Amino acid sequence: MYEELENFERNHVWDLVEPPPNRRPIGTKWVFKNKRGWDGCEEQSEIGSPGFLSKEGIDYEETFAPLVWKPLGFCLPWRPLKASKLQQMDVKSAFPNGFIEEEVYVKQPPGFESARFPNRVYKLRKALYGPKQAPRAWYARVSAQVRVCDGFGRQDLVSSSRGGDTLIVQIYVDDIIFGGSSHASVSSFAEQMSREFEMSLMGELQFFLRLQIKQSPKGTFVHQAKYTRDILKKFEMGDSKPMTTPMSTNTALDADEDGETVDQKEFRGMIGSLLYLTATGPDIQFVVCLCARYQASPRTSHLQAVKRIFRYLKFTPELGLWYSSGSSLSLRGFSDADHAGCRIDRKSTSGTCQLLGTSLVSWSSRRQASVSLSTTEAEYIATASCCSQLL
Template sequence: MDVKSAFLNGYINELVYVDQPPGFEDPRKPNHVYRLHKALYGLKQTPRAWCEWLRDFLIMQGFKIGKVDMTLFTKDVNGDLFICQIYVDDIIFGCTNEKLSHEFGDMMSRGFEMSMIGELNFFLGFQIKQVKRGIFIHQEKYCRDLLKKFKMGDCKPISTPMSTNEHLDADVDGKLVDQSTYRSMIGSLLYLTASRPDIMFSLCLCARFQAAPKESHLTAMKRILRYLKHTPSIGLWYPEGAKLELLGYSDSDFAGYRVDRKSTLGVSWSSKKQNCVALSTAEAEYIAAGACRAQILYMKQSLLDFGVVCGSVPLLCDNESAAKIAKNPVQHSRTKHIDIRHHFLRDHEAKGDITITGVRSEEQLADIFTKPLGEETFSRLRSELNVLDWSNFMKNKKKVGTVIRVGQYRLQFS
């Protein structure tokens, strides 16, 4: 649903005065001003006033505000979970009981002037397909618009976003390219990573050279666009009835960045260069695991707002030495130089919040965020992240009895 003239509903607490509008001046008091009691568009207090008014309204109706996301509101009605997400004046809501959704719509319509849009299928550039077997989220339209914007609509498609033998560096002797265009490409593609984690590593690597982009960097950026041309309808698949389990995968590419020899860590759909130079693979993996632990704490707390309680979360790391450092609080010559802030991983291991276990390198899903991969490995890891091609999904759906594999799931159409 959409709230009409949303900002006009909020009350402001500060003293704010405005001039008399042209054509509506009081002839008896031409030099007087008006004091505002409610918000107007254009005031800096207006967005906050609207959010506070809507928050208080929902809390009065029995909703609980999210502890992590302050724009999330939930309500438990006889075992049925109602979820309401606010984005300025747009509201997404849903419930395990359809009747409660209709009641919420009626309640909001009585409190505000609303526009009911119906079932969610497009929001903030995201396209949502709701089918009986699950929900698919993708950004195909946004992706095709990007290709047109950067004049890559007729480019030759390619199956991976980065070549396995491609290692970008500062390219000091390279030819400079237009900085504004390069940065525009980076910013536009970053929004796409919300549903396309498969381009995260290659995009973040290119983003490191925004200060002085060269032709080699622009070529790497165009390869990402060529990959999007090959896979415009890829997105995230959330199958119905899937068992919810929180797992942590952490990985690090030791000294992989050629400019300053810092390692790249892959954690929680992100690819980030570490702040310090690691002296060993174990140290690089240990720091990555610590960053992953922080993300797990955040996700555990977020899931509590949805009524999901997670116990000890497995943290999968493909470096045995890093796992032993986390479990064994012994200080020795090979670890005493590691910053103390990274050792909070040991505390949570001792508390039982996480369980650090080993995983085979070929089963390390975070590899897709730390290094360029070959087509076969890249496609397999992408599938394990439940990232699939919607066009192939719909093509197979037409064939009765077709069985396709989506990540860890097998779907059969009838």
Template sequence: MFTRVVKALYGLHQAPRAWYETLANYLLGNGFKRGKIDQTLFIKKQKGDILLVQVYVDDIIFGSTNKDLCTGFEKLMKDKFQMSSMGELTFFLGLQVQQKEDGIFISQDKYVAEILKKFNYTDVKSASTPVDLEKPLVKDGDADDVDVHLYRSMIGSLMYLTASRPDIMFVVCACARFQVTLKTSHLLAVKRIFRYLKGKPTLGLWYSRDSPFELVAYTDSDYAGATQDRKSTTGGCQFLGNMLISWQYKKQTVVATSTTKAEYVAAASCYGQVLWIQNQLLDYGYNFMHTVINIDNNSTICIIENPAQHSKTKHIEIRHHFIRDCNAKMLIQMVKIYTDHNVADLLTKGFDAGRFQYLVSSIGMLNP
């Protein structure tokens, strides 16, 4: 009978909502406040200390500036629910977390080993970059067809890996566009990614304890980079000091008529993420308004800062223009940088080995 009850409870579509509502009401009744941006974040402040509780279904991560608050939270949860504490965070949602005295290292090297073994790439020759610049991805209608299920399985495995590997995000997403009309050349491009992972299996993100704590963003675009429809590619990444906390890659939905227009759309997309982070950090007690967004296009900065340029951008969709209002309100500051120093470039196109390794190290990726 007990098994039937458990199966009925967890098999219901409304079970996660019912569980979350029960947990939320319990925490709110014990002095916690819910995050204004992230509804699964609960915050408790006490005498200058803060306790953060992040909920993901029935998995909970919590941390505090005071160890006594953590101990008290464990007792609070055990008084109400049948829960067990797993101790210091080492593994969460497929991410490996190594906590050291001078910082935290996040990687997925165990998962990399699993997919290399799954697709028989444990003994192949490694590649220095995940992209072959001499073989661009095109429709290639005259080439031979390949196994659709194998290709999609490989792409799906790689997409999950991009949670901690921004170095492969561009090429994985580019290959994912060909899951319907895939050919031999596309499968070879995916195999190249696996060969790169074979040579860099333990690469991960390093979060130093001594890093400055300031929100900074980078935005870039690859004008008409999509060979099929000539749409541009948007790339963006956000840092706290020198620690990468978020990154984006997306093919733009509109066809830009110039590099400036493509950069403008990319900047608006980047600020959308920055705005979310700004408000999320307010819940933590940090105000990072007037965030610097680095861009390598002066014309885009002029369009954002000068209302007189409005007549030249009438063909751009209205939803991209909110960045002008945010700039006028001093929520952001657009800063021109040299293209060589724009680390968001990593998310828009492929590079030779030298430039690629420079960008990878610049965003804080290294081996443990």
């Protein structure tokens, strides 16, 4: 806790001032947690403010949420990266590095109130963890540091080319992934970032947001084997009988209003865990999205379909995505659709996938917004969605 406050003082995050009239300061709280990696954990404490107390137009104007998987999917198969492996660095106290434009006041941290001025409040110069504008402020600061064009905060993925060397950078909150066509460009970028921020250089990218990444000269393999085993254990499916497919070809789910109801909380937990697994599992994308439609009132038939997916995961725990270093940069897309496949409203389902050379970088399976009058119409809607993603 002392280290966190010392970091705030060193970065000039706030100033202790008299409470302003007609302004209600936002409360602060301490958060303690263990940041778990695939091979251990690290204790951490940080101070933040509850974001739900911030009022739009007063405490913040705009918000921002980053993307991660699709930009990362384009990093891995990119040919210029063959000369060096992707590296990873972590920014210590990332959000308190971002300058905020709004006038925001917060209460003094619990247990660390000033003895001389116990009634004063802090006026923020930089962001805390919790306020709505914190992610946007941090991305604006870090994008300025890596010298990218306006709009980088909405891209999350940038590239630059100087003197024949190519460097790509992806930022997700306080995690930065970077790689280049030469070791000199990678080292130069790491040194530049370390001079501006307090960084932890973590070396070769191996574990990122529960994705396990193994890099080799021939390519990169991404999987979620540990996460798969964890959810099998969590939902007591570790000893279940493996299945070779995630869903039977003759299964057709519907509302099943006469069926027996099941625990909604557990069912939603299983769906949420499986949805995160689709980051590296296009083979379960369709069936997981199909089962997710019945979270409002799950029945026994729906639970059996979900357990069938877990039994399939028991059969394929280390299945993942392979990104070949020799892949070309040709961008291709494929689409398909079932006509009136949903038994409730007779809407069709679009399935699309996009490949960069031989590397699968994006995919989706979602129900169409309107009812298609023919198979041709359903196919055109799916193709339009695929082309939009390609563009």
